[in-house]
Amino acid sequence: MSDAKLETLRAQVLDANRELARRGLAQFTFGNASAIDRASSRVVIKPSGVPYDQLTADNLVVTDLDGRIVAGELRPSSDLPTHLVLYRAFAAIGGIVHTHSHYATVWAQARREIPCFGTTHADYFHGPVPVTDVMAESDIGGEYEANTGHVIVRCMGTRDPLRMPAILVSGHASFCWGKDVASAVGTASVLEEIARMAYHTVALDADAEVISQALHDKHFLRKHGATAYYGQPDRT
């Protein structure tokens, strides 16, 4: 990996972590963002416990796919093993964001998937946003953070990670991903808003119905995939 490429990746990860704080998705140190360079298998991630306003490109941590530190003076985020499991399982993704954003976390705490009640959701997620199983005591006692990754991968099953770029970990919070770390941050923002909309929809009507598959597909596919016509041709 060239120095220039690494600098670009560091800049993207720095910006992504700061965006989490700026957009109100991560208070205190509740969240972290990483990105991977697939050619060299280098991962850049937030250091553990460092406030967002003290982050610099230099205090980010660079590791390989086994979590060995390649550069950086600080400990990486304690959630690094979760990120690594996801990078290994989902070859198409280039960035991951973990946040305890409010309403996404509320659904995770209630251990419920987020149903698709409207086109705002359908524009970004192809299906309900899944929630993992509760982790077994043996998974918690062992390699807890890596096991968090495994429970996510198991829950995703055969879903395409770019069509379902987010998941809720039961009793914990959300993980989002995308082709790069900036799009993972964007997904985390949208997830929070659709989680909040779904929360209020259920509160207004406990029996609210999800939208039809036809409407869900229409909205998802007019923005994504081969027949998309939303946005500008050079922007997709």
Next chain:
Amino acid sequence: MSDAKLETLRAQVLDANRELARRGLAQFTFGNASAIDRASSRVVIKPSGVPYDQLTADNLVVTDLDGRIVAGELRPSSDLPTHLVLYRAFAAIGGIVHTHSHYATVWAQARREIPCFGTTHADYFHGPVPVTDVMAESDIGGEYEANTGHVIVRCMGTRDPLRMPAILVSGHASFCWGKDVASAVGTASVLEEIARMAYHTVALDADAEVISQALHDKHFLRKHGATAYYGQPDRT
């Protein structure tokens, strides 16, 4: 249409779109505003998928009432056909705003009209804010965006669009309109607040009662119509 008139209309539409973002009514690219010049049947609308802070008067799109592009390099908002159906059906309106503002969208997702629980609502909307039927699969598979307009027009029925300047599209979000695009933006702001008030009223008391027709009429008519006495004579 003179160049000067077109410039004015572009400036109004630019400002309206930016206002949606400024007032928190449209996050990401969830929303669009348009205006029409009735003399020339020219419509100015937001380009599709362009962030609000990248909008300029020049990248707005100008079309005729059939959606043919008259000026502009970019694709128009994918919701253009909805706007056009509304401009054709409601001769008195000069501007349209579509947003996924939070609480209005929640009512749309719950597929419920917004009852008039207080004078804040009655000051702006003469009746409950209606919600459309769920769109049929055939409507979604066909000219979806134009059909969204048709379902709105059907739901409005014989209502006066200037006395009911907003509607909720089931499972989607709101459309608002007015004599010009600035008043459509104002209506979208008020709609969001009365949707939020109604939401909390129902949550506090599931059997909350609407206000009397006498009180509803009193408030609407002291602000609107021939006998209005609210505001200043030169401001109405």
Next chain:
Amino acid sequence: MSDAKLETLRAQVLDANRELARRGLAQFTFGNASAIDRASSRVVIKPSGVPYDQLTADNLVVTDLDGRIVAGELRPSSDLPTHLVLYRAFAAIGGIVHTHSHYATVWAQARREIPCFGTTHADYFHGPVPVTDVMAESDIGGEYEANTGHVIVRCMGTRDPLRMPAILVSGHASFCWGKDVASAVGTASVLEEIARMAYHTVALDADAEVISQALHDKHFLRKHGATAYYGQPDRT
């Protein structure tokens, strides 16, 4: 009334109206503040329908206690007759604020008094915040705004207006008052927060219990009245 006194009163009313907007208590033109000079029976009030950022000391309206305009080019707030009824009924008050602040309005829409669930409420209001009867059709059809004042006065009954400086008008919103208009604004701010706290308390536990009269009295009286010991001696 001397010119200097009038200028002071105008400045206070201007500041109070602006504070309503600044503190988020009045959106759009949903709210107005007034003050009275008891010696001359002059009332200074917001003009009707003028946005808060266009208010100046000069465009405020000065009237007598019968609502006759003494100074000012603009129409007074359409709620002026309500203010006048209150000034006549409650001799101890010097300022009034009307707002459609969100949670206070929600309780008014649900037609429920705000129970005292905690010491935050007890620090400011001696008893639950009352809600008026629904206005009769004959009251709405007649002198509506004056009748709004009468329904408030009737509901207050023998309560001391300085110990219960706020009321909810059913299906409408709140009125607050105090020894001067600045304290009425302060009360409107606190009312909104205790309305919001009470809303969430009831939502968390539909059978939530009010605090004991002993605790209610303790908190109210340590801040107000002869034996108060909260705050600084020269600040009460």
Next chain:
Amino acid sequence: MSDAKLETLRAQVLDANRELARRGLAQFTFGNASAIDRASSRVVIKPSGVPYDQLTADNLVVTDLDGRIVAGELRPSSDLPTHLVLYRAFAAIGGIVHTHSHYATVWAQARREIPCFGTTHADYFHGPVPVTDVMAESDIGGEYEANTGHVIVRCMGTRDPLRMPAILVSGHASFCWGKDVASAVGTASVLEEIARMAYHTVALDADAEVISQALHDKHFLRKHGATAYYGQPDRT
């Protein structure tokens, strides 16, 4: 206590009180922060009823552990006796914060402990956040503020105050503490967010289940105690 040490403590207490306002934890004058110098038993606390933006290092009040004023022209916070009881009972703490922050107060008003529904809570509090008994009328009529401290101490029982650094006083609000006043402010911020998350979790699912003790311990202990591996070694 040296002058330099006292100046440092004053600066910390000033900053802590201002932080309460800045972070939206204390509106109006609803809250106060104090710190203690254990060597000299000197307590620095906010003066009563003074707005946060008028606080200076000089108008803070310095007392001994019996509440006798050692320095300062103003009356101390009326809650001083509560702080003193806590400093005497919990030898490990160096700072205390009292706020009426919104959602923590809602739980206190509903008289319910905050269950641990997720890892956000477990990261900071080892167990549910307790709520005190309702105070007896005799406790209110007597030394009310000191008795508030006694009811807190009784409720804490054998809990380690650094593992459970917060409590809810029934019908009132929260008290938080920590090794110093800055960490007490941090705890008050986190408490508000976990109270808000738990509120929405219960609203989404009235039968929501708490996380397992294994997950609770894992998250608390990876951040706190001898085997902690979260954060940086030199950052605790």
